Amino acid sequence: MEKNDDKDHDHHDDDKSKGDEKKDDVSDDAHQDGSSKENVDNVGNTETDLDPGDNVEVSQGEEAPEIHQTLESLSEELDQLLSSLSLHKEESNNKEATEEEKVEDDYFQIPQFVGKFLDLFEDKLTKYDSGEPKTTWYQDPEEMSSLLEAVDRVSKLMGLLLNTKSCLDHHEPLINHAGSIQQRAMAFLEDEFRIILEESVIKEPVVVGDESNSQRRSTADQQDHQNDAVVSQDHDQMMVPECGDQEIEYPGYPEEVVAVLRQIAEKMKAGGYGWECREVYLVGRRNILMRTLKQDCEFEKVSIDEVQKMSWDTLEREIPIWNKTFKDCSSLFFPGELKLAEKIFPGDQGSLFCIVTHGLAIQFLGFAEAVAMTKRSTEKLFKILDIYETLRDSFPAMEELFPEELRSELRNEVTSARARLGETAIHIFSDLENSIKSDSSKTPVPGGAVHPLTRYTMNYLKYSCEYKDTLEQVFKSHSKMEREEDEPAESGNSAFASQLMRIMELLDGNLEAKSKQYKDIPLSCIFMMNNGRYIVQKIKGSAEIHEVMGDTWCRRRSSELRNYHKNYQRETWGKLLGFLGHEGLMHNGKIVKPNLKERFKSFNATFDEIHKTQTTWVVNDEQLQSELRVSITAVMIPAYRAFMARFGQYLDPGRQTEKYIKYQPEDIEDLIDQLFDGNTSSSSTATARRRT
DSSP states (O other): OOOOTTTTOSOOOTTOOHHHHHHHHHHHHHHHSTTOHHHHHHHOOOOSSOOTTOOOOOOTTOOOOOOOOOHHHHHHHHHHHHHHHHHHHHHHHHSOOOHHHHHHHHOOOOOHHHHHHHHHHHHHHHHHHTTOSSSOGGGSHHHHHHHHHHHHHHHHHHHHHHTOHHHHHHOHHHHHHHHHHHHHHHHHHHHHHHHHHHHSOEEEEEEEOOOSGGGGSOHHHHHHOOSBTOOOSSOSOOBOOOOSSEEEEEEEOOHHHHHHHHHHHHHHHHTTOHHHHHHHHHHHHHHHHHHHHHHHHOOOOOOHHHHHHSOHHHHHHHHHHHHHHHHHIIIIIHHHHHHHHHHHSTTOTTHHHHHHHHHHHHHHHHHHHHHHTSOOOGGGHHHHHHHHHHHHHHHHHHHTTSOHHHHHHHHHHHHHHHHHHHHHHHHHHHHHHHHHHHOOOOSOOGGGOOOHHHHHHHHHHHHHHTTHHHHHHHHHHHOOOGGGGGSOGGGOOOHHHHHHHHHHHHHHHHHHHHHTTOSSHHHHHHHHHHHHHHHHHHHHTOHHHHHHHHHHHHHHHHHHHHHHHHHHHHHHHHHHHHTTSOTTSEETTEEOHHHHHHHHHHHHHHHHHHHHHHTSSBOOOHHHHHHHHHHHHHHHHHHHHHHHHHHGGGSOTTHHHHHHOOOOHHHHHHHHTTTTBOOTTOOHHHHOOOOO
């Protein structure tokens, strides 16, 4: 296009021809009105290969011939024009000249086909807005290419016009028209980007394995109870609400959709609308991520204040959800968001990912710290340890996704949360000591059964030891208890093992004191045997707690149980065996019948009383129950059978035999097998099976 030296002067050369004046007038009209569809139609046609120095020339009295123009044909012309103008501007910028000369040299005319291109493009946008064509534009490769390339041409045109001072002075109508169309095009792309982002999500299932320590929790415990991690005083096991491999779904997109989103983002950024595109992406992906977490993980954001106000029942349900969500975010959702942002916005360097996920990561850590700040109680220990393990095991993978400055911030938050959780866990575990010390109930357990305190404590310790590695780490890293310094160096025990030993010693002392509440010494022995056997079986049944307590401790406890067994047998059956002795039954080689009769009567009465009393006693452990019955039978039956064989013949058959020989040896054996059933309605005479 020809630079017009007389453009800004007040007069023309006197010898300039009238034809030249007309040409300049038409050229001025063309470049001033190139943005107007009406003016373009009036003028008619333009040259197709215009250089910056070309003028549009229409002979006076002639009408321009009709030429059918399409967006595609005009696109080629516009590409050539933009290329020529860019080269012209580059040469102008490189030329040594004053600012005024550069402005003069910058001036160029705009061919009328530019306005036609803009109008055709606007028509195309109008069709899209009205729902035409019926097929989605980005599903047709040619249609998508045409639209995005047209957007790109308008953006380049606007960039050229706005960065050229002479254009700002002389082509304002065109700039306004092109700018309006560009805004409309960008608004269209923004809406399309949002719709594609929301409606093209596909969920691809991914199997995620949970490899945390909590995975080792007892399967039997999982099957026997329905309450999450509750230590029961009435049951021997606890529910562990952990799951193994699980299928979760990441809300991503097919590769072809990702390519479309990337191209839209590129065109919007090139046109100066990158911020708007990023904002749509941020809002959209945040909403999609939170919706997925709510639907698939049942996760909802809760504030620290809300956590503080939650009842334990509610919080107990929230913590497993938090654990699962944190692990899923670390292993799948956050890495997925990082990869997606990098694909759609290449070179973003993680900033979009950070904005989408950083707030959620901070909220995760706030929840963990808030749980640690709730009122302490023993039932909270295992849930707190679950959170501790989740942070320990899953955070390292998560932090690697963030840039260093945010990584450092998150690491500090996690360190703080783990410290609070660890200290809380130690205090809760230590509170178990206080609960044992303060349990001073004066009412004996009926039948000498296992005391609820024993069940509670051993379940607690057994389950605690399934977190042994974690508790060892917690006590080592976060313990501030001064008495650790008082532990004997030769023990070689860790802080956690020492704590466990102290609790066992306290429990032993408490049970010893409770055993003295029984006035009946044999029942006191049964009580200690029941509780001692329960403790030993719990320890032997758990590799973790057995490792802490050791074989020596178990052997010592088993030896104590044998002593209680001996004491029981001596106190109960030793007296009965005394009636089966020979002393006092013979005088001068003859049987003293009155003494013999009294001996049988005393034996029967004493045995009846023992049977009546001890059938109400309780021995739930089948092995211990069997051992007791077998040992009693081994002592009593041979002695009674020998006594019967020696002295039964001296009683007259008939009435005397019926009256004084109440039980045959087999009857005694049957009645011994009824002991320790906890049957409060049993009666020896009623249930004995007479044998003849």
